[in-house]
Amino acid sequence: xxxxxxxxxxxxxxxxxxxxxxxxxxxxxxxxxxxxxxxxxxxxxxxxxxxxxxxxxxxxxxxxxxxxxxxxxxxxxxxxxxxxxxxxxxxxxxxxxxxxxxxxxxxxxxxxxxxxxxxxxxxxxxxxxxxxxxxxxxxxxxxxxxxxxxxxxxxxxxxxxxxxxxxxxxxxxxxxxxxxxxxxxxxxxxxxxxx
Amino acid sequence: xxxxxxxxxxxxxxxxxxxxxxxxxxxxxxxxxxxxxxxxxxxxxxxxxxxxxxxxxxxxxxxxxxxxxxxxxxxxxxxxxxxxxxxxxxxxxxxxxxxxxxxxxxxxxxxxxxxxxxxxxxxxxxxxxxxxxxxxxxxxxxxxxxxxxxxxxxxxxxxxxxxxxxxxxxxxxxxxxxxxxxxxxxxxxxxxxxxxxxxxxxxxxxxxxxxxxxxxxxxxxxxxxxxxxxxxxxxxxxxxxxxxxxxxxxxxxxxxxxxxxxxxxxxxxxxxxxxxxxxxxxxxxxxxxxxxxxxxxxxxxxxxxxxxxxxxxxxxxxxxxxxxxxxxxxxxxxxxxxxxxxxxxxxxxxxxxxxxxxxxxxxxxxxxxxxxxxxxxxxxxxxxxxxxxxxxxxxxxxxxxxxxxxxxxxxxxxxxxxxxxxxxxxxxxxxxxxxxxxxxxxxxxxxxxxxxxxxxxxxxxxxxxxxxxxxxxxxxxxxxxxxxxxxxxxxxxxxxxxxxxxxxxxxxxxxxxxxxxxxxxxxxxxxxxxxxxxxxxxxx
Numbered sequence: 001x002x003x004x005x006x007x008x009x010x011x012x013x014x015x016x017x018x019x020x021x022x023x024x025x026x027x028x029x030x031x032x033x034x035x036x037x038x039x040x041x042x043x044x045x046x047x048x049x050x051x052x053x054x055x056x057x058x059x060x061x062x063x064x065x066x067x068x069x070x071x072x073x074x075x076x077x078x079x080x081x082x083x084x085x086x087x088x089x090x091x092x093x094x095x096x097x098x099x100x101x102x103x104x105x106x107x108x109x110x111x112x113x114x115x116x117x118x119x120x121x122x123x124x125x126x127x128x129x130x131x132x133x134x135x136x137x138x139x140x141x142x143x144x145x146x147x148x149x150x151x152x153x154x155x156x157x158x159x160x161x162x163x164x165x166x167x168x169x170x171x172x173x174x175x176x177x178x179x180x181x182x183x184x185x186x187x188x189x190x191x192x193x194x195x
Numbered sequence: 196x197x198x199x200x201x202x203x204x205x206x207x208x209x210x211x212x213x214x215x216x217x218x219x220x221x222x223x224x225x226x227x228x229x230x231x232x233x234x235x236x237x238x239x240x241x242x243x244x245x246x247x248x249x250x251x252x253x254x255x256x257x258x259x260x261x262x263x264x265x266x267x268x269x270x271x272x273x274x275x276x277x278x279x280x281x282x283x284x285x286x287x288x289x290x291x292x293x294x295x296x297x298x299x300x301x302x303x304x305x306x307x308x309x310x311x312x313x314x315x316x317x318x319x320x321x322x323x324x325x326x327x328x329x330x331x332x333x334x335x336x337x338x339x340x341x342x343x344x345x346x347x348x349x350x351x352x353x354x355x356x357x358x359x360x361x362x363x364x365x366x367x368x369x370x371x372x373x374x375x376x377x378x379x380x381x382x383x384x385x386x387x388x389x390x391x392x393x394x395x396x397x398x399x400x401x402x403x404x405x406x407x408x409x410x411x412x413x414x415x416x417x418x419x420x421x422x423x424x425x426x427x428x429x430x431x432x433x434x435x436x437x438x439x440x441x442x443x444x445x446x447x448x449x450x451x452x453x454x455x456x457x458x459x460x461x462x463x464x465x466x467x468x469x470x471x472x473x474x475x476x477x478x479x480x481x482x483x484x485x486x487x488x489x490x491x492x493x494x495x496x497x498x499x500x501x502x503x504x505x506x507x508x509x510x511x512x513x514x515x516x517x518x519x520x521x522x523x524x525x526x527x528x529x530x531x532x533x534x535x536x537x538x539x540x541x542x543x544x545x546x547x548x549x550x551x552x553x554x555x556x557x558x559x560x561x562x563x564x565x566x567x568x569x570x571x572x573x574x575x576x577x578x579x580x581x582x583x584x585x586x587x588x589x590x591x592x593x594x595x596x597x598x599x600x601x602x603x604x605x606x607x608x609x610x611x612x613x614x615x616x617x618x619x620x621x622x623x624x625x626x627x628x629x630x631x632x633x634x635x636x637x638x639x640x641x642x643x644x645x646x647x648x649x650x651x652x653x654x655x656x657x658x659x660x661x662x663x664x665x666x667x668x669x670x671x672x673x674x675x676x677x678x679x680x681x682x683x684x685x686x687x688x689x690x691x692x693x694x695x696x697x698x699x700x701x702x703x704x705x706x707x708x709x710x711x712x713x714x715x716x717x718x719x720x721x722x723x724x725x726x727x728x729x730x731x732x733x734x735x
Binding site for chain 1: 270274275276278362363364374377407466
């Protein structure tokens with residue numbers, strides 16, 4: 001079963017520029033061509049791509065994944081997966097920290113709003129609650145039977161509350177952040193499949 | 196859990212091992228590839244050993260990309276959805292794609308996600324290693340249109356011939372993906388003919404294979420017996436194979452489905468439930484006796500890789516102006532080949548040297564083979580040129596090099612490919628008593644991981660393989676006459692050897708490659724690995 005790997009560090013933009021040598025296959029000399037030299041590859045240098053969540057500054061760090069909700073058989077609820085069929089329920093889970101505020105956890109106390117947008121679907125509010133022993137943000141989405149197959153380009157949005165100055169810290173303005181799957185490999189992204 | 200494993204294109208190996216002299220076979224050391232995969236120690240002249248994502252040869256009959264490659268686009272954070280009706284079907288299915296709520300009177304590109312898939316190998320002067328497969332995703336422009344004044348559009352087209360599975364469709368306006376839809380390209384199977392006598396060639400076409408590891412392979416069963424595997428990396432999702440009808444007169448079940456070598460029997464419960472297969476009944480009408488021996492060669496394609504085993508870079512004469520050509524560049528052992536060379540500035544004798552290797556891969560620690568040379572004769576140039584014939588040694592198959600050595604220096608070298616061949620009628624006896632042993636005799640089997648082994652099917656059932664390395668290309672296979680009186684078929688297919696050395700991520704190894712004719716990594720390196728079709732009559 002494919003499962004979603006969406007642990008993405010929004011706040012970290014560390015990109016150690018590394019270089020990797022790629023050896024490209026040489027275009028073919030015809031069989032039997034006289035040659036004095038063993039074939040060699042062409043070596044080129046490539047650079048790392050941009051961070052998955054973009055190269056800009058990130059004030060908010062989010063971990064996002066998707067798990068099975070009700071009616072997802074045969075696995076049990078809350079099994080991590082990124083592959084769903086129409087009629088099944090996706091549960092989006094998120095937890096994170098406000099980096100700009102020194103790394104405080106995103107909770108109902110300091111988040112003004114958290115919601116998710118799904119193409120063709122009205123924005124859904126995420127709620128903060130306790131699941132088992134721990135608390136995080138969630139929302140569920142029952143996939144319509146006529147929803148398009150393929151990748152679901154959802155976006156998680158968070159806006160934090162402004163935090164006033166205290167005796168030991170400066171005031172922190174309201175911050176906003178988003179999470180998308182755009183930088184992840186296609187097999188990792190939330191996908192609607194059919195038999 | 197499917198982790199993202201970015202084995203994009205070439206994993207990098209930059210490995211230089213000790214030089215080798217033809218006249219003095221080197222002690223071969225072991226080495227490790229820099230990508231972390233274990234590597235055999237391999238003899239090499241001072242060159243590099245590199246993983247290569249093979250450029251696909253120009254395979255005839257392969258569908259082109261469904262459209263021009265699309266420019267990269269960014270997803271809108273307010274993306275809408277497209278209506279794609281139907282949202283699944285086989286290639287050629289009429290499809291209507293429509294969208295609404297977009298910008299008015301805007302130019303729209305409809306993009307279609309697709310991929311290229313290919314094989315990975317390592318080439319070296321003394322071997323070729325099989326390193327698996329890889330695929331690269333991208334999008335093409337399927338159609339272009341313009342929205343109306345209300346921001347809507349509708350396009351009708353046919354589902355393209357492409358890799359199967361899920362394809363994302365985006366409506367892109369000014370470089371932004373404004374709406375998303377999708378289409379699942381389903382699989383289809385055709386079997387032609389569906390009846391005939393024993394030995395009838397049956398062409399099976401399985402379309403809609405995917406571009407990824409778990410969707411890119413298939414398996415073929417005949418009466419629940421394993422025939423072999425099919426892939427479609429270089430054929431854009433369409434695998435085509437030919438098997439022969441076997442068994443007693445009556446119905447026989449051909450089953451084809453998704454696989455990594457072996458059939459995935461419950462794909463409907465898998466994350467790829469769209470990888471459907473099919474079952475078709477073939478009726479054997481009668482037994483007319485054994486069909487004639489045949490050798491089915493793969494597609495004739497221009498290789499895309501210039502590397503050739505045994506091509507040396509040591510002891511080369513600097514500044515040599517000698518140019519050598521062969522009358523033909525491939526043939527079986529014991530062939531007579533004409534050699535013409537010009538540009539000799541000296542009249543000194545020229546030694547013709549056949550470059551090869553000797554050794555094996557059995558229980559091999561490090562490297563268990565080394566370069567070897569066969570002297571093909573000595574010729575004196577006349578007026579700066581020479582013309583002569585030589586006989587291809589009865590030895591290993593695959594790529595070899597004929598070297599022209601003058602005064603201890605290689606003044607020219609020309610590659611020659613030794614084809615597999617059948618000795619006599621192939622089988623030791625065409626009529627065999629039930630239960631008795633018989634043998635199959637082949638020549639020119641090679642030594643690389645692409646051609647050192649052959650896979651053997653008996654009545655469309657994979658029973659084992661033979662290796663030609665230790666026996667210098669000579670392979671005698673020992674089989675027993677089974678299945679009762681009548682005609683019984685032996686089909687010998689190429690195989691990808693994935694042992695000794697064994698590399699990570701090398702699926703599809705050690706079983707018959709039924710799609711050898713159009714989707715086999717050796718094709719890119721100029722190998723011509725055939726299917727050899729034999730038969731016996733079993734009597735009481």
